[in-house]
Amino acid sequence: MKALVVGAGLAGPLAAMALRRAGIEPVVVERHGPPNPTSGSWFTVSPNGLDALAAVGVLDLAKGLGVAHERNVLVSATGRELGTLPLGSPLADGTPALTMKRSELTAALVDEATRRGIGFRWNAGLETARRDGDRVVATLADGSTLAADLLIGADGVHSPTRRLIDPGAPAARYVGLTNFGGITPGGSALLDGPDAVAEQWRMVFGRRAFFGHFAHPNGDVVWFVNVPEPAITPQERARTTDDQWRWKLIALMEGDAGPAARLIEAGILELAGDNTHDLGHVPTWHRDRMIVIGDAAHAPAPSSGQGASMAAEDAVVLAQCLRDLPDIDSAFAAYESRRRARVERIVKTGARSSSTKSPGALQQLMLRAIFRYAVTPKNTAWMYDHRLCWNETVTTTR
Ligand SMILES: Cc1cc2nc3c(=O)[nH]c(=O)nc-3n(C[C@H](O)[C@H](O)[C@H](O)COP(=O)(O)OP(=O)(O)OC[C@H]3O[C@@H](n4cnc5c(N)ncnc54)[C@H](O)[C@@H]3O)c2cc1C
Known part of the structure; x- marks a missing residue:
């Protein structure tokens, strides 16, 4: 069976490697050139995502790039600690959440996918696709066509x-939030007290x-x-x-507790003016041998x-369903029944935490109560402690 994977972000290469493990032959098309490892911002992969990377055999690769992310400490504008966010139980081998450059x-x-023999076509954007009997035929931006048994859209939030x-x-x-990110080389020298603690994101309402900053053990500070x-x-x-963006950010943080102004002034902007989007309920995930995964x-x-x-979880579960079920339609249906409730719950959780970032949205007292009683390890275990088992056989009923 051949699969055409659209998009070489995170979901695309992971799906391709998981499909290969399931005995399916993938090819990936990406509208841009090969990724530039030096561009863009940093992010955190949680234990549940690391567990999915392990199922594809790439956990060690993530461990080589990431540093331990032990906690998120939340602080008010006046410097008062409001609470600590749980990040889930470490994996069985002790690996906690990891922070790295995306x-x-x-x-x-x-x-790694290339090393495993998976083909990538760069600067090859998908224009359109249609079902033709038992095949899907995709037309790329250069006018060429590719046929496969199925098409997986891993082409991001504007898919x-x-x-x-x-x-x-x-x-x-x-x-309703714009996003800026940067790094201050050697910035740890600008930190003191609780701000200087390494391996934690310290975030100021x-x-x-x-604002959030993370003191990397190498002395740099990411923010x-x-x-x-x-x-x-x-x-x-x-x-x-x-420079204009940085001065705007410094002015916005003026008067708040924390090292924001110092770090931004001495830092390098890596992400500027990114508009933050989310995507909740998408009624139809698949039709005519085409399916969407990831963002x-x-x-x-x-x-x-x-x-x-x-x-990462999507990539693994889709490959398991295609591996174990007799036809593509039942595999897609089984995939959706395993994934929809979980991912939509997570989108809702993300929307709630985004809304608390607007100043004045919630009083400090209320935030402290939320972090103490609602956002606890027990209440968030469903999200972070979710684990997949590659060898588990998928049936239509389970
Ligand atoms: C600022 C920021 C911070 C984040 N922080 C975190 C974090 O801390 N932890 C976390 O888990 N997540 C975080 N995320 C979210 C995370 O980055 C995304 O959920 C993840 O990248 C989704 O992967 P994806 O492969 O589905 O989409 P993407 O990574 O967006 O990849 C989609 C790919 O499809 C390609 N594409 C699009 N159209 C076409 C086409 N027509 N033909 C071919 N290719 C196409 C794109 O060029 C792109 O390469 C963050 C996101 C942002 C923006």
């Missing part, structure tokens, strides 16, 4: 495949923006700023320099810290 992980996954499957499919929703504001237009992004089907806001993990 593009480094993407590039490493592509390298063209989603619209091919259902022209009425919902578009991604702007959640500022008066005008939400991000979420700004509640209307979406930034392409024109505004094109005419604004990095293309369900995108939790970055605040959930779960988008990459969901993409």
Whole structure:
């Protein structure tokens, strides 16, 4: 069986490697060139996502790129600690959540998939696709066509495949936050007291923006700023320099507790003016041997810290269903019944945590109560402690 995978972000290479393990021959098409490991921002892969990487045999690769992320500490604008967010139980081998540069992980996954003999076609965007008997025929931007037994749209939150499957499919929703990220080389020298503790994200509910920093054990400090504001237009992004963005961010954080201004002033911007989207209920995930996975089907806001993990879990479960069930339609149906409730619950959780980032949205007292009584290891275990078993046989009933 041959599969055409659209998109070489996270879900695409992972799905391709999982399919290969299931005895299916994948080829991946990506509208851009090969990933640049030095671009973009940092992120965290939770234990449930790491467990899915292990099922594809790439956990060691993630461990080589990431550093332990032990906790998230939440702080008010005045510096008062509001609570600590649980990040789930470590894996059986002791690996906790890992923080790393997203593009480094993407590039490493592509390298590993290539090493395993999986073909990638770069600068090859999907234009359209249609079912032709037992095949799906895809047309690429250069006019060439590719045929396969099935097509997997791993093409991100603005997925063209989603619209091919259902022209009425919902578009991604702007959640009301713009996102900036950067790194301050040697920035640990600018930190003191609780701000200097390594391997934790320390996040400030500022008066005008939400700020987080992570002291890397190598002495660098990674940071991000979420700004509640209307979406930034392409024109505004094109005419604004990095220095102008940095001065804007410094002004927004002025008067708040924490090292934001120092770190941003001495830092390098790696992500500027990214509009944050999510995608909740997509009624139709599959039709005519085409299916969407990852952000293309369900995108939790970055605040959930779960988008990459969901993409990894999707890749594994879809490959298991295709491996074990007799035909593609029943495999797609079994996949959906295993994934939909979980991923939609996570999108809702991410939307809730995004909304608390708007200053004044919730009083400090209420935030402290939420972190103490609602966001506990027990209450979040369903999300972080979820584990997959590659050797488990999928049946239509289970
Ligand atoms: C700022 C930020 C911070 C984040 N932080 C975290 C975090 O801490 N933890 C976490 O788990 N998640 C986080 N996420 C979310 C996570 O990055 C995504 O959920 C994840 O990348 C989804 O993977 P994906 O492969 O589905 O989509 P993507 O990574 O978006 O990949 C989609 C790919 O499809 C390609 N494509 C699109 N259209 C076509 C086409 N027509 N033809 C061919 N290729 C196409 C794109 O070029 C892209 O390479 C964050 C996201 C952002 C934006």
